[in-house]
Amino acid sequence: MDRNASARIRPGALRTVALGAACVALAAMAPLCIGAQVPIVGHAVGATAGLAKDPTLALALHDISPANIRHTDSVLAAFGTRHTLSDTTSSTRGIGAARRYVYATLGTISTQCGGCLRVEYDPAMVPLPRAPNHPPVNVVNVLAWLPGRDTNRVVVLTGHYDSCRCALDPMDSVNDAPGADDDASGTADVIELARVFSHRFPKGLHATILFAVVAGEEQGLLGSTHLATRLHDAGYRVSGDMSDDIDGNVSSDNGHTDSTSMRIYSGDPDNSPGRELARYAGELGALYHPGISILEVYRIDRIGRGTDHEPFVALGEPGIRTTERMEALDRQHSPNDVFSHVNFPYAANIARVNALVLGALGAAPAAPDSVRIQRLPPYGLQWRVSWQPVPGAAGYEVLLRSTTSPKWQRVIPAGDSTAMVVDAQLDDLWAGVRSVGTHGERSLATVVPEARPPRRPTQR
Numbered sequence: 001m002d003r004n005a006s007a008r009i010r011p012g013a014l015r016t017v018a019l020g021a022a023c024v025a026l027a028a029m030a031p032l033c034i035g036a037q038v039p040i041v042g043h044a045v046g047a048t049a050g051l052a053k054d055p056t057l058a059l060a061l062h063d064i065s066p067a068n069i070r071h072t073d074s075v076l077a078a079f080g081t082r083h084t085l086s087d088t089t090s091s092t093r094g095i096g097a098a099r100r101y102v103y104a105t106l107g108t109i110s111t112q113c114g115g116c117l118r119v120e121y122d123p124a125m126v127p128l129p130r131a132p133n134h135p136p137v138n139v140v141n142v143l144a145w146l147p148g149r150d151t152n153r154v155v156v157l158t159g160h161y162d163s164c165r166c167a168l169d170p171m172d173s174v175n176d177a178p179g180a181d182d183d184a185s186g187t188a189d190v191i192e193l194a195r196v197f198s199h200r201f202p203k204g205l206h207a208t209i210l211f212a213v214v215a216g217e218e219q220g221l222l223g224s225t226h227l228a229t230r231l232h233d234a235g236y237r238v239s240g241d242m243s244d245d246i247d248g249n250v251s252s253d254n255g256h257t258d259s260t261s262m263r264i265y266s267g268d269p270d271n272s273p274g275r276e277l278a279r280y281a282g283e284l285g286a287l288y289h290p291g292i293s294i295l296e297v298y299r300i301d302r303i304g305r306g307t308d309h310e311p312f313v314a315l316g317e318p319g320i321r322t323t324e325r326m327e328a329l330d331r332q333h334s335p336n337d338v339f340s341h342v343n344f345p346y347a348a349n350i351a352r353v354n355a356l357v358l359g360a361l362g363a364a365p366a367a368p369d370s371v372r373i374q375r376l377p378p379y380g381l382q383w384r385v386s387w388q389p390v391p392g393a394a395g396y397e398v399l400l401r402s403t404t405s406p407k408w409q410r411v412i413p414a415g416d417s418t419a420m421v422v423d424a425q426l427d428d429l430w431a432g433v434r435s436v437g438t439h440g441e442r443s444l445a446t447v448v449p450e451a452r453p454p455r456r457p458t459q460r
């Protein structure tokens, strides 16, 4: 089949539906509409945006064990402190003992799957931005790679294993900083997902999955910055990055409790890769019902705070933060962030959402590299959408949504064509193109047009 052939889709030519808006259709003429509009082209999609369920991934969700997460968290918290500057030689206390434990645990998991994981230390000597007079510090991530058929494309999940008592003294590397919630809970989630994926997918997926236990977060995202830069400089394509940080507390210090919902943060603009990843996670949640409802927050992180997805986002990669709904700020970054306050069934549910994104993105072909749109004459109300073929893609879909809609609203199958004429006024919409795999696996959508800042008035 000619992959360059245009698929001309006109099921709803010159008809539009106005969402919450006035719309007057005139026979044989273009309708007059005011407000947010979505043309009747393709099919309407609901909260799942037309994603298809993968039975093996659904089974993997059931493998995720709160007891395993609990065990890992208890061991990490028992190292006393995992401060970036803490002891590296003791076998029972400090960050060195913690990373050797993580390395050994991931190594055991790999042995159990016949060596399917490649486990490595990922060290970097880095200056401390918050202590400029301090000599550079050896910040060591621990990585477990599950190689896919495409070893150049990765989907990343991070949890940070360092801790601090920053509320008292950010540089105190001696006294207890158990960090049971921040972020032994996320670290334990990452290790548990390495176990589950190595069991369910020992031969890997389409993309390579990178389970990354990173360091130096509390000192300025040091380990994740090193990792994001390393991947970027080596030419890896990051299809998605999640920071699983602070994942097990269900009660806030004002007495509110919530063990049924979680938050996903993604940065602006509205068509950013991270926002698209957040949408994808929400769609997967709606499809699989992982036991927790997802509150999407369209903001890079909580106000004045940050975590390990940001170095990826800064390099143009899709990055999100997954985290608990309630936070106990009186316990975070203090000696009181203890094991007894972490709810492990809840942390397991957040891990299930991470698993959905890793599994779905990992099984799907890559998203199209770039998408072009071109206004068609004579009236300019039709647009040609085109993209380059994606290796491993069996087909493509065009998605549409109003600029005021947080969710995709229409999908138009494109078969295996790499271009389509769309009867829709893209001046008023976002459009996206996603790849579809042989078994219905969907990539993230590559969204057009690119956001642009307003033009400055010319000097007169």
Ligand SMILES: [Zn+2]
Pocket: 160, 182, 183, 217, 245, 246, 307
């Ligand atoms: Zn944290």
